[in-house]
Amino acid sequence: MSLLVDAASIAAILAGLVFFAAGTAGLLRFPDASSRLHALTKADHLGLGLIVLGLLPRADAVGGAPRLVAVWLLVLVSSAAAGPLLARLARRR
Amino acid sequence: MIADGLIAAAILVVAMATVAARGAFTAVALFIAYGLLLSFAWVRLGAPDIALTEAAIGAGLSGALLLGAAARAGRAAERPPGRAMTAAIALGCTGVTVALAAAILLLPDPAPSLAPQVAANMATTGLGNPVAAVLMAFRGLDTLLESAVLVLAVIAAWSLAPDEAWGGPSGVAQPMSRDGPLALLARLLPPLGILAAVHILWIGKDAPGGKFQAAAILAAMWMLAWMAGRVAPPQVSARWLRVVVAAGPALFIAIGMLGWLTEGAFLAYPPGLALPIIMVVEVALTASIAVALALLVMGPPGRRA
Amino acid sequence: MTATLYGLLGAALTGIGLFGLLARPERLLRLLAFNLLGGGIFLVFGAVARRGAGAGFAGDPVPQAIILTGIVVAFAATTLAVALLLRIASDDESDKP
Numbered sequence: 001m002s003l004l005v006d007a008a009s010i011a012a013i014l015a016g017l018v019f020f021a022a023g024t025a026g027l028l029r030f031p032d033a034s035s036r037l038h039a040l041t042k043a044d045h046l047g048l049g050l051i052v053l054g055l056l057p058r059a060d061a062v063g064g065a066p067r068l069v070a071v072w073l074l075v076l077v078s079s080a081a082a083g084p085l086l087a088r089l090a091r092r093r
Numbered sequence: 094m095i096a097d098g099l100i101a102a103a104i105l106v107v108a109m110a111t112v113a114a115r116g117a118f119t120a121v122a123l124f125i126a127y128g129l130l131l132s133f134a135w136v137r138l139g140a141p142d143i144a145l146t147e148a149a150i151g152a153g154l155s156g157a158l159l160l161g162a163a164a165r166a167g168r169a170a171e172r173p174p175g176r177a178m179t180a181a182i183a184l185g186c187t188g189v190t191v192a193l194a195a196a197i198l199l200l201p202d203p204a205p206s207l208a209p210q211v212a213a214n215m216a217t218t219g220l221g222n223p224v225a226a227v228l229m230a231f232r233g234l235d236t237l238l239e240s241a242v243l244v245l246a247v248i249a250a251w252s253l254a255p256d257e258a259w260g261g262p263s264g265v266a267q268p269m270s271r272d273g274p275l276a277l278l279a280r281l282l283p284p285l286g287i288l289a290a291v292h293i294l295w296i297g298k299d300a301p302g303g304k305f306q307a308a309a310i311l312a313a314m315w316m317l318a319w320m321a322g323r324v325a326p327p328q329v330s331a332r333w334l335r336v337v338v339a340a341g342p343a344l345f346i347a348i349g350m351l352g353w354l355t356e357g358a359f360l361a362y363p364p365g366l367a368l369p370i371i372m373v374v375e376v377a378l379t380a381s382i383a384v385a386l387a388l389l390v391m392g393p394p395g396r397r398a
Numbered sequence: 399m400t401a402t403l404y405g406l407l408g409a410a411l412t413g414i415g416l417f418g419l420l421a422r423p424e425r426l427l428r429l430l431a432f433n434l435l436g437g438g439i440f441l442v443f444g445a446v447a448r449r450g451a452g453a454g455f456a457g458d459p460v461p462q463a464i465i466l467t468g469i470v471v472a473f474a475a476t477t478l479a480v481a482l483l484l485r486i487a488s489d490d491e492s493d494k495p
Binding site: 074077078080081082083084085 | 273274275277278281282285
């Protein structure tokens with residue numbers, strides 16, 4: 001049972017890393033700021049969500065799991081707010 | 094072990110990229126990344142309090158400060174040193190690195206440590222976090238002087254305001270954003286941030302945390318509302334501002350004097366009352382440090398157009 | 399082993415920071431290099447703290463408390479340096495004919 005949970009956790013973390021790599025590839029290869037922002041925010045959200053999912057079984061019982069989810073939600077909120085700000089700035093340039 | 098090697102390699106690469114960067118903005122972005130990676134290093138070194146402080150103050154507040162500076166700093170005033178000079182500097186720095194590395198490799202084994210003494214005497218303070226016990230009880234004078242340094246830094250930063258702007262609102266003028274992403278963040282995050290800060294301050298007595306990290310979060314929340322234009326920047330001449338900045342260190346000094354009168358040594362705590370006194374001082378210091386940090390990052394009053 | 403690795407990293411960062419401080423003429427980059435130098439010294443302290451682990455703690459708390467104080471003081475110095483930098487820059491601007 002714990003072997004299965006460990007395997008699922010590692011698989012989720014690896015999948016999250018794949019999404020982060022994809023987002024970084026988009027950052028480096030896409031032509032303009034808006035598409036780069038798009039790649040970065042979407043892929044990073046999903047990547048972070050998968051990593052958090054993978055870490056949930058390993059977290060402390062009481063405090064750890066809600067904190068991990070709260071971290072993910074806060075990153076979601078702040079990059080959702082930062083994306084349009086950056087895009088507005090890029091469009092003005 | 095592999096993780097440590099990768100983290101160390103990443104920090105080294107980012108540091109070299111920062112020093113070699115072309116533009117100010119690139120260098121600051123790399124510096125923020127360096128600060129966050131350094132927090133990893135602190136966790137691996139078994140110092141979670143330092144990791145929190147590095148992430149909050151070293152990467153977070155420093156990053157905000159330096160990004161603002163990168164946008165407004167001028168060109169270099171001097172020419173870069175020539176090739177021969179650069180080579181000589183590089184040689185000298187390599188020498189310093191080698192000397193320090195030799196010192197690290199020649200450290201005495203078994204390592205001397207004060208951990209047993211701290212563990213033996215921690216019970217008298219009532220704290221469960223050894224770093225907090227050292228900061229507030231065993232090396233309380235250092236913390237007192239550190240909070241005084243922050244007050245002095247605020248005074249020094251204010252003294253750099255141009256004469257015609259003295260006494261005015263702190264920092265450069267921020268346009269008010271009514272709605273939009275920044276206003277959303279400024280409405281949503283401060284309540285959560287204040288909650289997180291109070292939590293970190295309170296558990297700092299038994300677990301990693303403490304007043305510096307809490308003060309950094311509080312300062313960041315105030316700065317968020319400030320930068321979104323939702324709160325008016327405080328006037329440098331406002332009395333409440335100056336009282337709050339000075340109140341924490343002043344209380345700490347007063348308690349130290351009381352310790353001198355009752356126990357015979359400056360900053361000695363009466364037995365049994367150590368924990369309540371420490372927590373009261375911590376709360377007062379958190380407020381002072383938070384206001385001081387925000388004032389330092391937002392800067393002295395600037396020229397108004 | 400971990401402590402030695404990070405101690406050596408601290409030594410390397412000190413060298414890199416010192417080089418940036420002396421060799422780059424841009425003021426802001428000098429400030430960043432100064433912070434790198436400080437971070438390297440703190441890592442050396444941290445390595446010493448880690449080696450002093452004992453009595454149930456993961457590291458000797460006294461150097462750790464000193465590093466914490468050092469980070470805050472270094473930040474205060476950085477803010478003062480930035481204020482100086484910006485004042486110099488704005489004075490340069492207003493001095494231009």
